[in-house]
Amino acid sequence: MDGRRRVVPKVTKKPARKAPAKRTTARRPAKKTTRKIARRPAGKMEKLGQRLDQSAGLLAAGAFQLCLMGVVAGGLFIFLLSLFSGTLGTMPERIAAAPEHVARGFGANVMRVTIAGGDDLSTRQIMGALKDDQRGSIIGRPLFLIDPDKIRTRMKELGPVADVAVQKLYPDTLHLSVSSRSPRALYQRADGAYFVMDGEGILMARTEPTDYPEFPVVSGTNNPAEVGEFLTLLRRYPVLYTRTAVIKAVGGRRYDLRFRNGFEAMLPADGTAQALERLQSLDAGIGSVGDNLNYLDLRDPDWAYYQPKAE
Numbered sequence: 001m002d003g004r005r006r007v008v009p010k011v012t013k014k015p016a017r018k019a020p021a022k023r024t025t026a027r028r029p030a031k032k033t034t035r036k037i038a039r040r041p042a043g044k045m046e047k048l049g050q051r052l053d054q055s056a057g058l059l060a061a062g063a064f065q066l067c068l069m070g071v072v073a074g075g076l077f078i079f080l081l082s083l084f085s086g087t088l089g090t091m092p093e094r095i096a097a098a099p100e101h102v103a104r105g106f107g108a109n110v111m112r113v114t115i116a117g118g119d120d121l122s123t124r125q126i127m128g129a130l131k132d133d134q135r136g137s138i139i140g141r142p143l144f145l146i147d148p149d150k151i152r153t154r155m156k157e158l159g160p161v162a163d164v165a166v167q168k169l170y171p172d173t174l175h176l177s178v179s180s181r182s183p184r185a186l187y188q189r190a191d192g193a194y195f196v197m198d199g200e201g202i203l204m205a206r207t208e209p210t211d212y213p214e215f216p217v218v219s220g221t222n223n224p225a226e227v228g229e230f231l232t233l234l235r236r237y238p239v240l241y242t243r244t245a246v247i248k249a250v251g252g253r254r255y256d257l258r259f260r261n262g263f264e265a266m267l268p269a270d271g272t273a274q275a276l277e278r279l280q281s282l283d284a285g286i287g288s289v290g291d292n293l294n295y296l297d298l299r300d301p302d303w304a305y306y307q308p309k310a311e
Contacts, residue, residue, distance in 0.1 A: 108143045111172035118178030120160040120205075126176070129154040143168050151176075159196075159204035185231055185247070186217045187224045199235070201228030216241070220249035230255055230272070237276050243285025254299070263290030266297045278304075 115126060130138040130151060138146070148166035155164040155178070165177040181198040186209060188194055195203040196212060201224045209217065218227050227249060235241050246258040254269040257279075265284060267275045275298040282289045282296075289296070297305035 108171045109140050110138050110143050110146065110174050111140075112174070113138065114173060114175045116175070116177045118161065118164075118176070118180055120180055121158060121178070125158060126155075129158055130174075138174065143170060143172065143174065146174060159202070162198075183212060183215065184235070185215045185227075186212055187227075188217050188219045190222065195224075197224055199228065199231055201225035201231065214242070216244040216247050218247045218249070221252065226252065227255075233273060234276065237280045239283070240276060240280055240285055259285045259290060261285065261290040263293060264295040266295065266299055268299045268301065271301055274301075 113127070113130065118126065127137070132138070132141075135141060146166075146168065148168075151166050152164050155161050155176070160180045161178055162181045163179045167175040167177070169175055181202060181204055183196045183204060184199040185197050186194050186207070187197045187201075187203060194207055194209050194217075196205055196207045196215075197203050197218070203224060218224060218231075221227060227247065230247070234244065234247070240257070240259075243259050243261070244257050245260045248256045248258070250256055254272070255267050257265045257267065259265075263284060265275075265279055278298065279285075279296075284290060284296070292309060294307040294309055
């Protein structure tokens with residue numbers, strides 16, 4: 001070695017330069033732009049319309065107040081008049097009848113009543129059923145205020161009427177389609193009065209036995225409707241039905257039959273249909289059984305008891 005010292009240069013690391021941060025600029029809100037609309041001055045016609053609108057509102061409010069005051073004043077006048085004239089007690093009836101009086105003024109009042117069916121009813125009966133206890137005859141009453149259900153109920157209270165359809169034929173006609181009951185027997189009341197009755201046991205009208213000689217007479221009960229079921233059963237045997245003179249209810253449980261030839265049959269409470277079958281097979285109403293026997297007792301389901309006629 002030449003005795004010289006080697007000098008090693010000292011290396012110093014410079015710190016790495018940081019990249020400058022990106023500068024962000026805040027977004028400014030969009031500037032609102034307002035448009036000013038110049039209002040056009042109202043013209044003469046617009047001003048006139050505004051004044052008319054204001055005047056109409058005032059007039060409507062004034063008219064309403066005047067009407068209200070008129071109603072109150074009219075009611076007060078009527079009340080005072082009724083009070084001093086002594087008719088205050090009839091005020092509720094007058095108020096209730098007010099709508100009908102107003103309706104009559106508009107027309108469409110009942111001027112004709114037409115009827116289909118109901119041949120057993122007289123015109124007087126029908127018009128009496130249509131008459132209102134408070135308003136009187138149906139003629140002249142407003143057609144659209146007529147209650148069909150009420151008319152139907154009143155008409156069905158008449159004995160021969162089974163049902164009725166009510167139609168309003170504008171402008172002035174009320175039409176009734178009447179379904180009548182069919183008479184099937186006579187009912188003799190305890191006091192001896194006779195009534196014609198239908199197959200359901202509904203009494204139709206008072207009558208005389210000579211008016212319906214072809215029908216049997218029901219007796220022995222205060223409730224003719226309970227005979228309706230037996231009467232329907234008896235009509236299934238035409239010979240017996242047409243030859244039966246009297247149907248007598250016994251104790252509300254069973255029936256005795258007296259035929260036109262004088263023969264009598266006592267029917268059981270149970271097995272009535274079987275007993276009628278036996279009578280039908282014996283020709284009880286027209287055959288020799290009635291000529292030879294006074295009665296036949298069928299109340300026992302196993303035995304039949306009879307009484308022969310005296311020779």
